[in-house]
Amino acid sequence: MSEPAVEVKNLTKVFTLGLKKEYVVAIDNLSFEVKAGEVYGLIGPNGSGKSTTMKVVLGLMAPSKGEAKVFGLDSGDIRARNEIGFLPENPYFYKHLSGAETLRFYGKLCGMRGRELENRVTELLKLVDLEGAANRRLGGYSKGMLQRIGLAQSLVQNPRLVILDEPTAGVDPIGSRHIRDLIMRLRDEGYTVFLCSHLLEQVQEVCDRVGILFQGRMRKEGRLEELIAIEDQTTLTLEGASPELLARLHQLVASEPDARIVAEGHPRTSLEHLFIQIAERSREASK
Amino acid sequence: MNADSTAPNPPLRGAARPVPLFSPGRVATIASGTVTQLVRMKTFYFLLAFALVVVAVGNFNLPATPAKELSMIKKVSFGTMDLFAWLFAIVATALLIPRDQEDRTLYTILSKPVRRIEYLLGKLCGVLVVVGVSLVLMYGICATMIGARESLFVSAEIEAMTANGGYSQEEIDEQVGLIRQQGLRPELGLAVLASFLKAAVVAAVTIFLSTFASSSLFTIIVSILIFLIGHAHTMASSFWLHSSDNSLFVQMLVKVVKILIPDFQLYSFSEGIIQGEVVAYALVGQMGLVTAGYLAVFLLLSLLVFVDKEF
Ligand SMILES: Nc1ncnc2c1ncn2[C@@H]1O[C@H](COP(=O)(O)OP(=O)(O)OP(=O)(O)O)[C@@H](O)[C@H]1O
Numbered sequence: 001m002s003e004p005a006v007e008v009k010n011l012t013k014v015f016t017l018g019l020k021k022e023y024v025v026a027i028d029n030l031s032f033e034v035k036a037g038e039v040y041g042l043i044g045p046n047g048s049g050k051s052t053t054m055k056v057v058l059g060l061m062a063p064s065k066g067e068a069k070v071f072g073l074d075s076g077d078i079r080a081r082n083e084i085g086f087l088p089e090n091p092y093f094y095k096h097l098s099g100a101e102t103l104r105f106y107g108k109l110c111g112m113r114g115r116e117l118e119n120r121v122t123e124l125l126k127l128v129d130l131e132g133a134a135n136r137r138l139g140g141y142s143k144g145m146l147q148r149i150g151l152a153q154s155l156v157q158n159p160r161l162v163i164l165d166e167p168t169a170g171v172d173p174i175g176s177r178h179i180r181d182l183i184m185r186l187r188d189e190g191y192t193v194f195l196c197s198h199l200l201e202q203v204q205e206v207c208d209r210v211g212i213l214f215q216g217r218m219r220k221e222g223r224l225e226e227l228i229a230i231e232d233q234t235t236l237t238l239e240g241a242s243p244e245l246l247a248r249l250h251q252l253v254a255s256e257p258d259a260r261i262v263a264e265g266h267p268r269t270s271l272e273h274l275f276i277q278i279a280e281r282s283r284e285a286s287k
Numbered sequence: 288m289n290a291d292s293t294a295p296n297p298p299l300r301g302a303a304r305p306v307p308l309f310s311p312g313r314v315a316t317i318a319s320g321t322v323t324q325l326v327r328m329k330t331f332y333f334l335l336a337f338a339l340v341v342v343a344v345g346n347f348n349l350p351a352t353p354a355k356e357l358s359m360i361k362k363v364s365f366g367t368m369d370l371f372a373w374l375f376a377i378v379a380t381a382l383l384i385p386r387d388q389e390d391r392t393l394y395t396i397l398s399k400p401v402r403r404i405e406y407l408l409g410k411l412c413g414v415l416v417v418v419g420v421s422l423v424l425m426y427g428i429c430a431t432m433i434g435a436r437e438s439l440f441v442s443a444e445i446e447a448m449t450a451n452g453g454y455s456q457e458e459i460d461e462q463v464g465l466i467r468q469q470g471l472r473p474e475l476g477l478a479v480l481a482s483f484l485k486a487a488v489v490a491a492v493t494i495f496l497s498t499f500a501s502s503s504l505f506t507i508i509v510s511i512l513i514f515l516i517g518h519a520h521t522m523a524s525s526f527w528l529h530s531s532d533n534s535l536f537v538q539m540l541v542k543v544v545k546i547l548i549p550d551f552q553l554y555s556f557s558e559g560i561i562q563g564e565v566v567a568y569a570l571v572g573q574m575g576l577v578t579a580g581y582l583a584v585f586l587l588l589s590l591l592v593f594v595d596k597e598f
């Protein structure tokens with residue numbers, strides 16, 4: 001097996017507040033691994049240390065104790081950063097630059113030039129669906145557009161690992177659907193994705209494995225299906241069932257000594273689902 | 288690791304290209320980004336105001352000799368140029384770096400393979416390119432004005448003296464020489480250079496302050512104070528050194544202060560140039576060396592703070 005994309009070992013991060021001897025332990029002896037090629041989600045409430053963990057992995061902060069490695073390189077190493085694309089939470093970029101100029105700027109920082117850079121910029125603008133806004137200044141971008149240009153920016157040098165801090169925060173359901181589709185596409189293209197969020201449903205949809213962080217400590221970690229499956233229950237969804245059929249089913253279940261019906265009712269579409277459906281329909285209609 | 292049920296394990300991506308340890312290209316990218324930012328903040332509109340000042344001063348008809356009038360145009364316009372250079376260097380530098388930090392643009396820049404020294408150097412170079420280009424343009428405006436006035440004065444003087452008839456050619460040449468002395472002379476370029484170097488030093492001081500100061504306002508005020516104190520360098524240090532309380536502590540303090548507050552008096556020979564005096568070229572060389580020294584010291588100090596800074 002290839003080396004892990006991210007390897008965090010016994011990481012502790014303590015912040016000292018002011019001149020007084022007051023400490024905040026943001027991360028407490030945290031260890032985990034993100035395997036190459038997987039989508040790993042770190043979930044936890046506000047202030048649980050998700051962003052701090054990411055900043056240490058990026059080398060923006062030094063660990064107080066322990067270590068963080070990216071493809072075997074120490075996170076403080078400049079070479080490690082060449083392997084990482086990063087989207088910070090609530091990203092802001094230079095408002096005076098257009099979308100295309102922003103991508104060019106970050107591409108140049110990664111040593112890209114000329115044709116190679118131009119091709120990459122065009123490709124990325126297409127990927128995040130911003131071709132139409134390529135020459136508009138970011139000052140006029142909406143939240144969702146900023147998030148998408150941020151995602152494109154993180155991919156500019158073709159990194160192996162993409163770190164996304166709350167990639168769908170503040171984005172409407174359609175926009176966040178779009179971003180989730182992109183993340184799945186990234187995985188299909190062989191990127192490793194390390195993301196964090198407190199929007200559980202969204203994590204559920206894209207992540208192969210998740211870690212649950214609480215007050216700086218890893219409380220539970222594993223493959224998503226294993227974590228959330230209720231092993232001894234089964235869901236059955238029927239269509240066009242007559243009352244007689246239902247009555248017979250009830251009888252059948254009652255005749256089994258160990259089985260019982262836990263819940264019965266009409267499944268609902270989720271509000272998100274409904275929202276997307278309506279949006280799609282009105283888009284069709286306006287065509 | 289058990290096989291993934293949803294994805295048929297796609298081929299993993301290859302390792303990235305090698306990263307140079309220090310890249311002038313990255314410095315240039317950040318510098319040109321800074322220039323774009325300053326230009327799009329409409330910085331160069333200031334030049335219009337400057338042109339107006341110069342034209343206004345140039346067309347002021349003073350009851351003075353032509354030489355005095357030329358000298359006065361130079362004083363005002365070079366004074367304005369100098370003021371613009373150092374004030375702009377301080378304010379732009381003090382605003383840009385904290386802004387990157389607040390906007391989190393700094394996160395995205397530093398999470399690319401960019402060294403922190405490259406970032407600082409890039410910002411400094413960007414600000415200095417704008418200062419340099421502005422100075423050259425302002426000098427162009429100034430030189431056009433001075434040149435025009437000078438030739439006007441010279442021809443008027445020759446005409447008046449020949450019309451009068453009582454003057455020899457030598458006398459006429461002498462009068463013309465006096466005017467030319469205050470006119471457009473190549474040495475004036477050195478005064479512009481002095482303003483530029485001074486701005487470079489004060490920008491480096493500002494970068495150093497903004498690596499640890501918590502607000503731009505603080506950085507701007509302290510930088511201006513250092514700049515002003517730096518003009519009274521000899522006075523300040525001789526006052527402290529010769530005061531009665533000459534303990535070792537005070538002496539050390541004065542030494543530290545002497546390094547931390549650059550001696551901006553070094554650049555004041557440019558006032559002589561503006562007044563049409565002869566330049567000691569040794570001074571110019573010395574100015575270049577000292578500037579390089581100050582830049583190195585302040586960039587190094589900034590790096591010491593910035594390299595371990597957490598965001
Ligand atoms: N620079 C800092 N100085 C002091 N304390 C900090 C700093 N950065 C983070 N902290 C503290 O560390 C803890 C973890 O913060 P962090 O930003 O990592 O949380 P998070 O999980 O990303 O939360 P959110 O969901 O709100 O983004 C918090 O208690 C926070 O107050």
Ligand SMILES: [Mg+2]
Binds near residue numbers: 050051052089165
């Ligand atoms: Mg966070």
